[in-house]
Amino acid sequence: MLRYMLKRLASLVLSLAVASLIIFALIEVAPGDPASFMLGINAQPETLAALRAELGLDVPKVQRYLTWVGGMLTGDFGTSYTYRTPVAEMVADRIAVSLPLALYALILSILIAFPAGIFAASRRGRPGDLGVMGATQFGVALPNFWFAMMLVLVFAIQLRWFPAGGFAGWDKGLLAGLTSLTLPAIALALPQAAILTRVMRSALLDVLGEDFMRTARAKGLSARQTLWRHGLRNAMIPVLTIIGLQFSFLFAGTIIIEQVFYLPGLGRLIFQSISARDLIVVESVVMLVVFAVILINFLVDLAYAVVDPRLRSPK
Amino acid sequence: MSLLHIDNLSLWIGEADILKSVSLRVNPGEILAITGESGSGKSMTALAIMQLLPRAARTSGSIRLDGAELTTLPERDLCALRGNDIGMIFQEPMTALNPVHSIGRQVAETIRLHAPSADADTQMRDILTRVGLPPDRVPPNRYPHELSGGQRQRVVIAMAIALRPKLLIADEPTTALDVTTQAQILTLLKELVRDFGMGLILITHDLAVVADTADRIAIMRDGEIVETGRTHHMLQTRQHPYTRMLFKASTHQVKLPKPPPPTALLDVQHLQCSYRLPRPRPFARPGQFDAVKDVSFTLMHGERLGLVGESGCGKSTLTRALLGLEAPSRGQILLDGTPVTTQGKANLKIRRRMQVVFQDPFGSFNPRHRVARLITEPFHLLDSPPRGPIRRDVMADALTAVGLKPEDASRYIHEFSGGQRQRLAIARALIIKPDLIIFDEAVSALDVSVRAQILDLIADLCRTHGLTYLFISHDLGVVRSVTDRVLVMQAGEIVEQGQTDAVFTKPQHPYTKKLIAAVPKLPDLRMQPLDGDRI
Structure with missing residues (x-):
């Protein structure tokens, strides 16, 4: 077991190293200079050079890569070009929303999918199975932004059980935080639960x-005992494979749901920093997401x- | 009063009659063999006794165990009965155990389930020792994948007999095992029956196993029992024509034409095939496993060579090396003087002169292709494969040669029986007129009567096509019948080789002797008087 763990750990470190190289290289070759973007097309060459020096863009690429990786290892992600605040702080704020949301949605998905999948498998071909399969078909096909809006209409506007959007913040208490994440988590979880149910059933x-x-039946176990x-x-x-993939998706791929519920999550941060050509933020967030995905794997x-x-x- | 009493048991699944008025008795301490070809209803009879039939099955008639009617018993009571009063052993020891639970846990589960107050752990250790897996040699915390096929079958037996059931049902318990392992498992079963006074139903298609083991035989065909009686008596009288056919087919001998004067075709010189093992410690030298060690032999033009040995002896690795699918670590394989692999790559010019027929007639064809495409697959080895009418003629010739019709080319593989599929596999091998065919356990998965037909076909093809083949099998009887010369392989080495008849009648190497002694034989009872028969 130890050998297996060490092997997997070595492959984790290697994957991270390769991923960081690829991310850095991709962003380097992408057209557009952040300094000229920030200053506009009419900028003076001297101002431009000064800004480039300030942003650390004038040193050789290898050195920049090493500084970037070294910084990340010590928790220093650099300073955002556009917001002029440390990237680490910005990202930490966003993770405080995205990670709990992803976990919340994943737990909901598992809580729905396991019983439903087991129920359907143990009643193969019978009405219960057909009902569950029909429901999952519907769940997979449902566009989640539409479903999210329906949830807001019913539970936020009509029943007023949950807020319609925004994030209360964890400093207002666990319950307040969870309440503002509940509707987005449900909206995210349902299609995932539908997929997971089908996987569970067929497995x-x-x-x-x-x-x-x-053999187990021949020992005298009942059908139910054998199953369990x-x-x-x-x-x-x-x-487990699907759960891993779903978590990766839920962690970083939730931009639409974040948009519908006005949540300050990672997805929106990536989107905003790409539009603003804030390369240092993009690099760091993408690397972080890659790290999360590799860690999950x-x-x-x-x-x-x-x-x-x-x-x-x-x- | 008999232990098990089956009266007029009939079984349908949908419209199909699976069992037709089957009646059987088993007494305590008695071994009843049920034999017959696949699809004759042997396994369904066993599952009916266990009441573990598919949901769609409907039955009539009665099954009584110790006087209690099983067919009307509620599921709850049946669960209490299975594993406790009736134990069952299955054919495939590789898949009959749960891969994620330790063997000890699986054996103890039977005990915990039916006797919650018992000391399941101690009992589990005792029973594992009884079946030949003492905890000091095979710790109960081992997982199934760490055990050999024979050991796994012992675990399955331990689970089935843990609570000393009155009746044990063994469904083809040794079919997937080597001859020597088979002999050990059969001996174990016989001892258990004697010690525990159990009734045993032994389901097998192997008549030689039946003759060695059973007190009584029931022969089934198409869901009916065609003949039943004391083993000794049955072996002598063989009244029903089907019984006679079965016996004849299982000792089927073919007549091979004389081989042409010897000129070497395949020359294997000091062949060695090794696999790398994991490093014992990080950065230590990786270990090495020699699957084939310094093997040399020559196969002549027109010669029929046999290769026998137990599983794991290196037969499959040798086959792969011969076909150029695996590069040898040392030594070389020459076909007509040209190496089969050069620098680790298969030599295609040589590769097209060899074809192979595999064991599994069900798994070795793509179910989505028509026969025409399946049997012409080897054409991709040719530089200019035949097209149009010539291709059709070649295909028709190949199909006719194996006893099928040219029209069969447009059918799909699921429309054929196991024997017909094996004919197709041979047609596929023949179609590019190879110099050498390798039969890799090619008749092992077939019923005796079908096997006899395929062996006849091979002998016919020897006459018409002048085949040269290497016949690999664990079935010594078959190898004896269809080969001129035989190689005996043990742990990667050829321990004995010689003329087939000589090796079988006067084996020299101790391993060959052991192998031949382990083969269950059908006694030639016509020579013996009836007096010895105890009824």
């Missing part, structure tokens, strides 16, 4: 056809090994 159905499930004791854990591998790999002993033993 379980595959396992139900396995020989060892018949022998089926579920074997069905987890594909489900690492955790999913570890979860595989916990679930399946075949991955633990050296091969």
Whole structure:
């Protein structure tokens, strides 16, 4: 198990190194000089040079890469060209919204998908299964911005249970924060839950056809016991894969929902800084998202090994 | 009073009659063998006793265990019965165990389920020891993937007999195992029946296993029991024509034409194939596993060469190396003097002169292609594959040669039976008129009667096409019948080679002797008097 963990960890570090190089290179080759963008087309060459020096754009690329990576490792993400504030602070504020929102949505998705998937698989081909499958079809097809607006109409405007948008801030207490994230989390979770339900169901159905499930029945386990004791854990591998992918998406891919609910999340920050050509923010946020995705994959790999002993033993 | 009493059991799935008025008895301490070809209803009978039938199945008739009727028992009571009064062993030890639970936990589960007050851990250790897996040698916290096929089958047996059931059902328990492992498992089952006084239903298609093991035999065909009786008696009388056919097919001998004068075709010199093992410690030298060690042999034009050995002995690695699918670590393989692989890459000019027929007639064809496309696949090896009418003629010739019709070219693979698929596999191999065909366990998955037909086909093709082949099989009887010369492989090495008859009648190497001794044989009972029969 230790060997497996070390291997995965080494691959994590390597992936990060490669990702940072690629991100840096891509942003370097992108056309547009931030300094000239900030000063407009009529800027004096001297002012431009001065700003470039101030922004650290005049040093060689290798040095800039090393400064950037070294800074990130020590928590210094640089200063935003446009806002003139440290990027680390800006990003930290956004993560305080995006990470809880992603986790909230993922937990909701799992809480819906697991029971629904197990229910459908154990009633394959019967009305219960067909009902769940129909519902997931609908859930996958639903545009989430439309669904988000419906949620606002019903629960915020009609029933007044939740705020219609904006983020109260964690300093107002956990409950206030969660209340303002509830509607966006539901809007995000439902399509994900629909996908996860289908994955859960088909993974379980595959396992139900396995020989060892018949062996378990021959031991005297009831159909339900067989499903819970022998089926579920074997069905987890594909489900974990999808959960990992969904978390990555929920963490950084939620710009539309952030827009609908006026949430100051990471997605909006990326969008704003790209439009403003605030390269240092883009670089840092993209690197951060990549780090999060790679970290999630690492955790999913570890979860595989916990679930399946075949991955633990050296091969 | 018999232990198990099946009366007029009939079973339908949809419109199909699966079982037709099956009646059987099993006494305590008795081994009843149910035998017959695939699809004859053997396994369905077993599942009916366990009441683990597919949901769509409907039954009539009665199944009584110790006087209690099983067909009307509620599911709750059946759960209490399964594993406790009836144990079952399945064919495929590789997949019959849950891969994510340790073997100890899986064996203890049976005990915990039915006897919650018992000391499940101690009992589990005892029972594992009883089936030949003592905890000091095979710790119960091992997982199934860390065990060999034979060991896994022992775990499955341990689960089934943990609570000393009155009846044990073994569905093809040794079919997936080597001959020597098969002999050990059969001995274990016989001992358990004797020690525990269990009734055992042994389902198998292998008549030789039946003859060695069973007290009584029931022969099934198309869901019916066509003949039943004491083993000894049955072996002598063989009254029903189907029984006679089965016996004849399972000892089927083919007549091979004389091979032409020897000129070397395939020359294997000091072949070695190694795999890298993981490093024992970080930065340590990686280990090395030699799957094939210093193997040398020559295959003559027109010769039929056999290769036998247990699983894991390196047969598959050798086959892959011969086909150029894997580069040898050392030594070389020459076909007519040209190496099969040059610098780790298969030599296509040589590659097209060899074809292979695999074991699994179901898995080795793409189900979405028509036969025409499937059997002409080897054409991609040719520089200018035949087109138009010539292609059609070549295809028709190949199909006719294997006993199929040219019209079959437009059909899909699922429309063919297992035997027909194996014919197609042979047609696919023949279509580019290769110099060498490798039959890799090509008849192992087939029923005895189908196997006999395929063996006849191979012998016919030897006469008409002058085949040269390497016949790889764990079935020694078949190898004896269709080869001129045989190689015996153990742990990557050729331990014995010689004329097939000589090796089988006077084996020299201890391993060959062990292998031949382990093969269950059908006794030639016509020579013996009936007096020895105890009824």
